[in-house]
Amino acid sequence: MMANLPAALGRTFTDVDIMVAKSDVEKVEITLHRKGWVTSNKLDAYDQQYYRRWMHEIPPLTNVIRGTTLDVHHTIVPETARSDVNARKLMEAALPLEGHAGLWVLAPRDMVLHSAVHLFNEGEFAHGLRDLSDLDLLMRHFSSDPNFWQGLVERAFEFGLERPLYYAFRFTSRIFGTPVPERENQALAAGSPGPVTGRVMDFLFFRALRPDHPTCRLPLTGLALWLLYVRAHHLRMPPHLLVPHLIRKAISRRPEG
Numbered sequence: 155m156m157a158n159l160p161a162a163l164g165r166t167f168t169d170v171d172i173m174v175a176k177s178d179v180e181k182v183e184i185t186l187h188r189k190g191w192v193t194s195n196k197l198d199a200y201d202q203q204y205y206r207r208w209m210h211e212i213p214p215l216t217n218v219i220r221g222t223t224l225d226v227h228h229t230i231v232p233e234t235a236r237s238d239v240n241a242r243k244l245m246e247a248a249l250p251l252e253g254h255a256g257l258w259v260l261a262p263r264d265m266v267l268h269s270a271v272h273l274f275n276e277g278e279f280a281h282g283l284r285d286l287s288d289l290d291l292l293m294r295h296f297s298s299d300p301n302f303w304q305g306l307v308e309r310a311f312e313f314g315l316e317r318p319l320y321y322a323f324r325f326t327s328r329i330f331g332t333p334v335p336e337r338e339n340q341a342l343a344a345g346s347p348g349p350v351t352g353r354v355m356d357f358l359f360f361r362a363l364r365p366d367h368p369t370c371r372l373p374l375t376g377l378a379l380w381l382l383y384v385r386a387h388h389l390r391m392p393p394h395l396l397v398p399h400l401i402r403k404a405i406s407r408r409p410e411g
Contacts, residue, residue, distance in 0.1 A: 156251055157259050161291040169214065169223035173260075175245060176228035183212060183226065191215040191224055209233065230268045231275070232390050237314040262296040263306040267315050270322035277386025279362040279379060283329075286363050289322050290330040303338045316345025325359055358382050 155162035174182050193202075193213045205213045211227040229241035248258035260268060269292060273285040296302045310319040320342045326332035347355060361378040364370045 156254060156257070159292065160295050161288045169225055171225045171227055173227040173229070173241075173244070176241065179212060179226065179228050183215075186215055186224070186226070190218045192218055207233070210235075230264075231271055231315075235275075235390055237271075239313045239315070243312075262292070262299070262302060263309045266292050266296070266306055266322070267310060267313065267319060270318040271315060274318040274321040274359075275386060275389050277383040279382065280366050282363045283365055286325060286329060290326045290332045293322075293326065293332055293334070297333070303335050307338050307341045310342070310345070316342055317347070320345045320347075321355070321359065325363055329363065 155165055193215060202213060205211065210229045210232050211225050215224045215226065216222070217224070229239055230244065231237050231239050244260060244264050245258075247261040247264060249261055251257040251259055259265065266289065269285065269289050273282065273289065293302075293306075307316075307319070310316045323332075323334045323339060323342060327334050346352065358378045358381055361372050361375045362382055364372070364375075
């Protein structure tokens with residue numbers, strides 16, 4: 155919204171995300187605490203460690219007066235994810251926000267990759283169709299730069315994010331008719347899944363990327379959403395961390411008595 159991008163039209167917010175250098179996270183958190191931002195008391199010691207040791211953000215902060223939520227990130231993928239995103243390169247490529255001294259936004263290619271990772275790797279689809287529309291609007295807007303498409307694909311391979319970008323190209327083109335150049339589609343062929351996996355992912359995503367309303371649900375939508383949730387955890391953490399984590403969370407949610 156502050157960058158006046160077309161995807162901001164009609165936007166409502168549940169939270170605000172900021173990103174700072176990992177070396178500055180502690181200083182930023184202390185400063186925010188002094189300004190009335192606090193961590194939820196619902197998080198136990200394990201949850202705190204989970205965020206701080208493995209994730210790409212600290213636990214969400216809530217403003218004690220307004221009740222708004224702030225997420226402080228230091229990169230765009232979890233520390234334990236398979237992708238090799240260099241946060242320093244994200245910072246170096248960031249663009250100053252016109253009219254707001256001291257604030258920057260991600261470069262166009264990094265903004266698109268962040269949106270693609272958020273949608274296709276994180277397993278939350280309550281706003282999946284809106285998030286896919288964001289990708290369509292961002293890519294259409296940034297495509298006015300003749301170097302955008304090639305730079306986007308090159309950045310995806312540099313960061314190991316070619317698979318989520320492949321899905322972003324595939325489903326924005328299929329659902330919104332996003333004019334992705336054929337050359338870039340072909341360049342991402344190395345990031346595509348095999349034929350069997352591809353059919354399975356089509357089945358899952360074409361169910362998840364629909365309006366969140368009972369009249370729009372296809373058969374087995376519930377199963378598709380659950381499988382994508384499990385997949386997201388698999389992408390986020392290696393098995394030796396994931397299995398104990400899921401067991402612990404299952405036990406902690408078991409009713410007493």
